[in-house]
Amino acid sequence: MHRPSPVKLLIILAASLLFTACSRQDIYETAIGFERSSAGLDAASVEVGNLDIAYLRNQEANTGDTIVMIHGFGANKDNWTRLAGYLTDDFNVYAIDLPGHGDSSKPLDIGYRLEDQAGYVSRILDALSIDEAHVMGNSMGGAIAALYAANHPDKVKSVVLFSPAGILEYESELVKLVMEGDNPLIPKQPGDFKRLMDFALEKEPFIPWPILGVMEERAIANREVNEVIFAAIRDAGFESDFRNAITRIKAPVLVIWGKEDRVINYRNGEIFVAAIPDAWLEVMEGIGHAPMLEAPEESAQLFRKFIGPTAE
Secondary structure (H helix, E strand, O other), X not given: OOOOOOXXXXXXXXXXXXOOOOOHHHHHHHHHHHHHHHOOEEEEEEXXXXXXEEEXXXXXXXXXXXXXXXXXXXXOHHHHHHHHOOOOOOOEEEEEOOOOOOOOOOOOOOOOOHHHHHHHHHHHHHHOOOOOEEEEEEOHHHHHHHHHHHHOHHHEEEEEEXXXXXXXXXXXXXXXXXXXXXOOOXXXXXXXXXXXXXXXXXXXXXXOHHHHHHHHHHHHHOHHHHHHHHHHHHOOOOHHHHHHHHOOOOOOEEEEEEOOOOOOXXXXXXXXXXXXXXXXXXXXXXXXXXXXXXXXXXXHHHHHHHHHHHHO
């Protein structure tokens, strides 16, 4: 059982709001709220030290397991909304905005290495009284989820890594562009956000243009913190330490990768499953860097099959 896809209703909603002379910001807020509600989610926040952390959680708690979702670089908690819509009937979902992202605090003077961010996740989950969970992560969030699982084996039931960062044995189009001084993951001017979407996603979800415009404005406004975060990860020299760390993961791990991923080469999935004691790789044809966003229903099915009867 799951809630229906909100895409068609989102089109009607955006069109109707345009005729009521709402601002683009109003349309954005209404549409995002509609998507969350359709997925059975509400927005909330929690203080973690000096940080204000935003997150999404079930509108109605149930007796199922908890799932924690960790987004990628430059992204936010709403990257998980459409996947969550297929899971909130049976699981208690928490999709968090990492520091520096979404609606959470964005200080420039804290650590943003992968290890630092895994530490923030630990503090956030402690603040939310989450003692045990299935942990999902995409891209940078995948690497963070893997490190969290390695560091807290007693708190993780399973791990799902969607196109995780952390290992770059096989180069991608992004690596070549960054080396040439061009980073499509950090929008700087109008048009850059559409370029980012086209680059990162092979199967783009429908987003009405007023909403896309606000998303671009927010991404450009976050340029400075995004540059700080990207530099912290790039300069950390983490790969050998990361590879050693993931060998300590005790929970079963499912690695899901889109074969058309231009951000991180899907063949790096082979390195992940070779390093992690209990891991499987699922490669999705015709999908890019964010399988949970591009193919949410199939991603949910893979997760349910992966964890077995407890998903029923």
